[in-house]
Amino acid sequence: MGGTMDGTKQRRRGNTRQRIQDVALELFAEQGYEKTSLREIAERLDVTKAALYYHFKTKEEILVGLFEDLTKPIEDLIEWGRQQPHTLETKQEIVRRYSQALSDAAPLFRFMQENQATVRELSIGEMFKSRMLGMRDIIIDPDADLTDQVRCISALFTMHAGMFVMQDIEADPEEKRRAILEVATDLVTQAHMGSRRTP
Amino acid sequence: MGGTMDGTKQRRRGNTRQRIQDVALELFAEQGYEKTSLREIAERLDVTKAALYYHFKTKEEILVGLFEDLTKPIEDLIEWGRQQPHTLETKQEIVRRYSQALSDAAPLFRFMQENQATVRELSIGEMFKSRMLGMRDIIIDPDADLTDQVRCISALFTMHAGMFVMQDIEADPEEKRRAILEVATDLVTQAHMGSRRTP
Amino acid sequence: MGGTMDGTKQRRRGNTRQRIQDVALELFAEQGYEKTSLREIAERLDVTKAALYYHFKTKEEILVGLFEDLTKPIEDLIEWGRQQPHTLETKQEIVRRYSQALSDAAPLFRFMQENQATVRELSIGEMFKSRMLGMRDIIIDPDADLTDQVRCISALFTMHAGMFVMQDIEADPEEKRRAILEVATDLVTQAHMGSRRTP
Amino acid sequence: MGGTMDGTKQRRRGNTRQRIQDVALELFAEQGYEKTSLREIAERLDVTKAALYYHFKTKEEILVGLFEDLTKPIEDLIEWGRQQPHTLETKQEIVRRYSQALSDAAPLFRFMQENQATVRELSIGEMFKSRMLGMRDIIIDPDADLTDQVRCISALFTMHAGMFVMQDIEADPEEKRRAILEVATDLVTQAHMGSRRTP
DNA sequence: CATGAATGAGCGTTCATTCAT
DNA sequence: CATGAATGAACGCTCATTCAT
Numbered sequence: 001m002g003g004t005m006d007g008t009k010q011r012r013r014g015n016t017r018q019r020i021q022d023v024a025l026e027l028f029a030e031q032g033y034e035k036t037s038l039r040e041i042a043e044r045l046d047v048t049k050a051a052l053y054y055h056f057k058t059k060e061e062i063l064v065g066l067f068e069d070l071t072k073p074i075e076d077l078i079e080w081g082r083q084q085p086h087t088l089e090t091k092q093e094i095v096r097r098y099s100q101a102l103s104d105a106a107p108l109f110r111f112m113q114e115n116q117a118t119v120r121e122l123s124i125g126e127m128f129k130s131r132m133l134g135m136r137d138i139i140i141d142p143d144a145d146l147t148d149q150v151r152c153i154s155a156l157f158t159m160h161a162g163m164f165v166m167q168d169i170e171a172d173p174e175e176k177r178r179a180i181l182e183v184a185t186d187l188v189t190q191a192h193m194g195s196r197r198t199p
Numbered sequence: 200m201g202g203t204m205d206g207t208k209q210r211r212r213g214n215t216r217q218r219i220q221d222v223a224l225e226l227f228a229e230q231g232y233e234k235t236s237l238r239e240i241a242e243r244l245d246v247t248k249a250a251l252y253y254h255f256k257t258k259e260e261i262l263v264g265l266f267e268d269l270t271k272p273i274e275d276l277i278e279w280g281r282q283q284p285h286t287l288e289t290k291q292e293i294v295r296r297y298s299q300a301l302s303d304a305a306p307l308f309r310f311m312q313e314n315q316a317t318v319r320e321l322s323i324g325e326m327f328k329s330r331m332l333g334m335r336d337i338i339i340d341p342d343a344d345l346t347d348q349v350r351c352i353s354a355l356f357t358m359h360a361g362m363f364v365m366q367d368i369e370a371d372p373e374e375k376r377r378a379i380l381e382v383a384t385d386l387v388t389q390a391h392m393g394s395r396r397t398p
Numbered sequence: 399m400g401g402t403m404d405g406t407k408q409r410r411r412g413n414t415r416q417r418i419q420d421v422a423l424e425l426f427a428e429q430g431y432e433k434t435s436l437r438e439i440a441e442r443l444d445v446t447k448a449a450l451y452y453h454f455k456t457k458e459e460i461l462v463g464l465f466e467d468l469t470k471p472i473e474d475l476i477e478w479g480r481q482q483p484h485t486l487e488t489k490q491e492i493v494r495r496y497s498q499a500l501s502d503a504a505p506l507f508r509f510m511q512e513n514q515a516t517v518r519e520l521s522i523g524e525m526f527k528s529r530m531l532g533m534r535d536i537i538i539d540p541d542a543d544l545t546d547q548v549r550c551i552s553a554l555f556t557m558h559a560g561m562f563v564m565q566d567i568e569a570d571p572e573e574k575r576r577a578i579l580e581v582a583t584d585l586v587t588q589a590h591m592g593s594r595r596t597p
Numbered sequence: 598m599g600g601t602m603d604g605t606k607q608r609r610r611g612n613t614r615q616r617i618q619d620v621a622l623e624l625f626a627e628q629g630y631e632k633t634s635l636r637e638i639a640e641r642l643d644v645t646k647a648a649l650y651y652h653f654k655t656k657e658e659i660l661v662g663l664f665e666d667l668t669k670p671i672e673d674l675i676e677w678g679r680q681q682p683h684t685l686e687t688k689q690e691i692v693r694r695y696s697q698a699l700s701d702a703a704p705l706f707r708f709m710q711e712n713q714a715t716v717r718e719l720s721i722g723e724m725f726k727s728r729m730l731g732m733r734d735i736i737i738d739p740d741a742d743l744t745d746q747v748r749c750i751s752a753l754f755t756m757h758a759g760m761f762v763m764q765d766i767e768a769d770p771e772e773k774r775r776a777i778l779e780v781a782t783d784l785v786t787q788a789h790m791g792s793r794r795t796p
Numbered sequence: 797c798a799t800g801a802a803t804g805a806g807c808g809t810t811c812a813t814t815c816a817t
Numbered sequence: 818c819a820t821g822a823a824t825g826a827a828c829g830c831t832c833a834t835t836c837a838t
Contacts (some may be wrong), residue, residue, distance in 0.1 A: 016822080032316030034233040037807065049808085051823050059808065073285055114315035117231030146370055146378040153364055154357040154382055161356050162349065179345040183353055186389075187382075217797085236832065250798050288832065298820085414801080430714030432631040435828065448831080449802055457829065485651055502647055512713035515629030544768055544776040552755040552780055559754050560747065577743040581751055584787075585780075613818085646812085648819050656812065725817065799838085807831075814824080 017055045019045055021069075024062045029107040033063065033118045060122055067124045070105040074131055077101060081138035088192045091139050095188055098135065099159050099181045110164050132156070139188055148191035155187035216254045218244055220268070223261045228306040232262065232317045233303060259321055265277065266323045271306040272331060280337035287391045290338045294387055298358050298380045309363050331355070338387055347390035354386035401560045413415045415453045417443055422460045425535075427505040431461065457539045458520055468503040472529060477500060479536035486590045489537050490583055494506050496533065497557050506507055530554070546589035553585035613651045618666075621659045626704040630660065630715045657719055664721045667702040671728060674698060678735035685789045688736050692785055695732065696756050696778045707761050729753070736785055745788035752784035776778055 023044050027036040038059055042049045077097050084090040104107050107197045110129060112119055119125045140152045162180040169176070226235040237258055237276050241248045255261045271353055276296050283289040301308050311327060318324045339351045361379040368375070421442050425434040436457055454460045475495050482488040500507050510517055510526060517523045517583045520594070538550045560578035620641050624633040635656055641647045653659045674694050681687040699706050709716055709725060716722045737749045759777040766773070 025260035026388070031320070032233075034231075035317070035320070038809090039807080047822095048812085048824055050825075053809070054822060083823090111316075113321070116235070116315075117310075118316075120313070121230075121234070146374060147381050148370065150361065150365070150375075150378045150382045153361070154353060154386075157356060157360050158349070158353040158363065161360070162352070165352055165356065166349070169348065175345060176349075179349045182346050183349045183386075187353075190385075237834090238832080247799050249800075250822085252834075253797060412800090420746035429718070430631075431627075431717070433718070436830085437828080445801095446803055447829085448804075451830070452801060465786075506755045509714075512717070514713075515708075516632070516714075518711070519632070544772060545779050547766065548755070548759065548763070548773075548780045551759070552751060552784075553761065555754060555758050556747070556751040559758070560750070563750055563754065564747070567746065573743060574747075575748045580744050581784075583746045585751075588783075635813090636811080645820050647814085647821080650813075651818060801836095801838105803833105803835080805832085808829100810828075811826085812824105815822095817820085817822105 004058060015046070016051070020037060020052060020055055020062060021066050025066050025107050025111070028063065028066075029111045033111075033122075034114050036110070053135075063122065064124055066108060067127065070108045071127075071131060073104065074098070074135075075099045078131065078138060086138070086141065090188065091188050092185055093105040094135075094139060095155065095159075095184050095187060096181065098156075099177065099184065102159055103163070103177060109160060113160055116164075139191075140169075141192070143151040144191060144194060151187045151191040151194075155184040155191075158184050158187070204394060208305050215244075215250070219254055219261060220265050224265050224310070227262065227265075227314075228310045232310070232314050232321075262321065263323055265307060269307045270326075270330060272300045272303065273297070273334075277330065277333040277337060279281075281333075283337075285337070285340065287388060289323070289387060290387050290391060291384055293334075293338055294354065294358075294383050295380065297355070298376065298383065301358055305362060308359060312359055312363060328373060338390075340391070343390060343393065345392040350386045350390040350393075354383040354390075357383050357386070399438050403539065407576075413448070414443070414445070418450060418460060419464050423464050423505050423509070425450065426461065426464075426513075427509045428513060431509070431520075461554075462518065462522055464506060465525065466507045469525075469529060470498045472533075473498070476529065476536060479533075484536070484539065486587060489590060491588050492533075492537060492588055493553065493582050495555075497575065497582065500557055501561070501575055504561060507558060511558055537589075539590070542589060542592065546592040549585045549589040549592070553582040553589075556582050556585070569581040581584055606614055613642075613644070613648070613751060617649060617652055617667065618663050622663050622704050622708070625660065625663075625712075626708045630708070630712050630719075660719065661721055663705060664724065667705045668724075668728060669730075670698045670701065671695070675731040675735060679731075681735075683735070683738065685786060687783050688789060689782055691736055692756075692781050693778065694754065695753070696733075696774065696781065700760075700774060700788040703760060706757060710757055710761060736788075738789070741788060741791065745791040748784045748791070752781040752788075755781050755784070 020041065024036070024041050027041060027044075030036075038049050038052055041062075042052055045185050052062070056065065067076075077094065081090070119128065134151065135156060139155070140149055144152075161178060163173075163176070166176055166180075218289055219240065223235070223240050226240060226243070229235075237248050237251055240261075244250075251261070259317070275294065280293050318327060334355060335351065338354070339348055343351075358379060362372075362375070364390065365375055366380075370378075418439065422434070425439060425442070426484050428434075436447050439460075443449075449502055449541060450460070454463065472566055475492065479488070479492050517526065533554060534550065537553070542550075559572070561571075564574055564578075571573055621633070621638050623639070624638060627633075635646050635649055638659075639649055642648075649659070653662065674691065678687070678691050716725065733749065733752060736752070737746055741749075750784065756777060760770075760773070763777075764771055
């Protein structure tokens with residue numbers, strides 16, 4: 001997080017792998033996976049295409065690496081969620097933390113959001129899907145009615161898409177995030193109450 | 200054109216244009232725009248690639264044609280919405296009709312949803328965006344607070360994504376659509392009440 | 399065989415497929431399959447690489463096409479041989495015809511001879527093997543002793559390799575071919591007598 | 598094993614050079630020279646590609662090293678043959694020893710046999726050719742007629758190719774080798790008699 | 797209406813090789 | 818002895834597009 005005293009730890013060499021990932025994510029998020037060529041990534045780093053292949057076996061692996069690194073917190077969150085009681089408070093806490101996690105890895109999630117067709121055919125498609133199902137299971141009550149299930153899914157979705165869809169709305173990002181979080185929390189809360197409503 | 204009594208729109212012969220669009224939409228929705236090649240489309244129709252160019256100037260034009268044809272009802276809906284008073288009933292009716300329109304052109308919207316990165320760079324990107332802003336304007340009160348704006352956007356989004364995200368949930372499609380519609384209507388209603396809440 | 403009056407039947411266009419095969423065979427025979435690139439073939443024909451792909455789906459298919467076209471006579475010979483009685487005369491006739499067939503498609507067989515490692519991994523590897531086994535079956539007596547089997551195989555092999563191995567020997571090609579044929583016939587004859595020798 | 602008294606040929610450490618050659622030969626024989634990459638060789642030895650370059654200047658040098666080491670006995674045989682009288686007994690002895698030498702370095706000769714196109718462009722191409730001409734000179738009578746020359750070449754060829762072509766024939770390897778040797782000896786004997794036949 | 801033939805640009809990938817450490 | 822990092826050249830292949838017929 002940048003809190004160490006030695007800010008120049010990574011000088012010129014040895015950080016190439018990291019730099020590839022950074023540039024790749026930037027371009028993937030900006031232009032999509034298919035329209036981003038390895039030539040483009042290499043040029044921006046001022047190395048040859050072949051250099052990329054020293055660090056990653058395929059184009060897809062660059063993406064897999066990014067995905068694994070950046071979604072670790074969400075994996076952890078799911079793990080944590082599974083071990084908590086399914087109370088309203090837990091669910092609200094999960095939503096709060098999820099919102100934060102998405103925000104921390106915003107470019108990746110923008111990418112996932114905007115390249116679903118592509119992602120579906122890649123190995124991260126499966127990984128992503130299983131994470132989503134994990135999230136779903138810890139905020140949806142198994143015996144909730146269909147409408148309440150939709151509310152929960154809508155909550156997740158609102159968080160996923162919210163930031164990118166609202167890019168052209170005035171107001172500062174952090175405020176927007178809080179508004180989105182509020183709506184998502186509302187939806188989950190309503191869904192939770194709904195399940196308790198019917199005796 | 201558009202709703203006229205002219206029954207000759209697609210004659211016996213010369214329906215190739217239509218067939219191209221049908222196959223293209225099917226493949227675009229299934230595999231994405233970039234991963235669908237004109238060769239593939241041509242092969243499925245058992246014509247040559249060159250034949251496609253007789254009917255459409257570019258690959259993109261196939262998509263533009265599809266988009267224009269299939270989103271006409273939504274354009275009409277927006278037009279209609281603009282001329283109504285901004286009452287709760289109007290908004291609810293708009294949501295209801297929108298849900299139906301999305302359902303009628305499901306493959307196209309699945310495509311739009313899953314190929315956003317691609318669509319953004321295409322001419323339909325702008326068209327789509329302007330339609331979305333149109334929808335937004337007729338269901339969002341200009342002076343609503345941020346949270347209520349999010350609710351409205353979330354409502355639209357829930358409808359867009361709902362069907363595809365819920366593909367692996369049991370329950371029949373029409374039932375799901377109604378549940379989605381209910382949540383969307385709820386959100387819009389809450390947003391509407393919110394605006395009136397503060398005097 | 400070329401006896402029509404119109405010698406200019408194939409003018410400039412429309413014979414590209416044939417020209418590709420001709421050039422490819424020439425280069426494959428000269429440099430080997432792997433060391434011959436599609437770029438090289440294309441350049442020699444003054445077309446682009448992509449043009450090759452209009453006529454053949456893959457590099458391998460160019461070779462398959464050549465093989466199928468040029469080994470047809472041998473396939474026919476095997477077919478014929480199967481229906482003959484397994485007399486000495488038949489075997490000698492087969493050897494005679496085989497020698498001629500090899501000579502007619504000399505560049506291809508030089509290629510097969512010199513690129514066995516490559517051919518083995520290609521689809522024509524199997525085809526070639528099955529043709530060879532076919533030949534073997536019609537000149538080897540199933541109950542011949544091992545030495546006589548070797549003689550037959552050696553006869554086939556001598557014909558295959560003979561021409562290329564003897565390239566640096568003086569004497570005119572047709573004379574060489576006859577000498578090779580004589581040795582091969584001898585071997586098959588000895589093998590045939592051998593089988594009759596033991597009662 | 599060469600029979601020399603020097604037991605330090607391969608010490609405990611520092612046998613990497615040897616191991617590279619072993620693995621390389623195995624792969625070259627199995628897949629061909631071009632299709633075997635240095636990466637593959639290095640991976641199998643669990644060293645880096647760069648390590649190979651410590652021991653050999655180029656890929657080709659690995660092959661040259663193998664060739665020189667493994668064909669030494671044949672060089673010696675030719676040397677010996679040159680100093681003998683050109684009697685039938687000498688020729689038969691040469692064939693016998695040659696058969697043994699081929700058998701001892703079978704993988705290399707399988708490689709040479711199956712990668713002729715490649716070998717021709719490499720420096721060992723020339724070396725091999727000169728060895729072959731050497732062999733030829735000591736078993737062919739310079740004034741033999743063409744047919745008898747073919748017989749001698751066929752004899753050599755039968756030994757070269759025999760083992761690999763007969764891989765799918767039942768019977769144990771040593772027995773096969775003896776049968777091949779018998780046919781080769783026969784051919785050389787016939788050729789020898791032939792030269793004496795004409796007064 | 798449609799095809800046959802071709803193009804130019806680009807792609808992801810692999811290879812033998814180099815060299816500072 | 819050996820590695821880590823990189824390069825330049827090439828490869829097989831695919832794509833959207835063009836145009837004379």
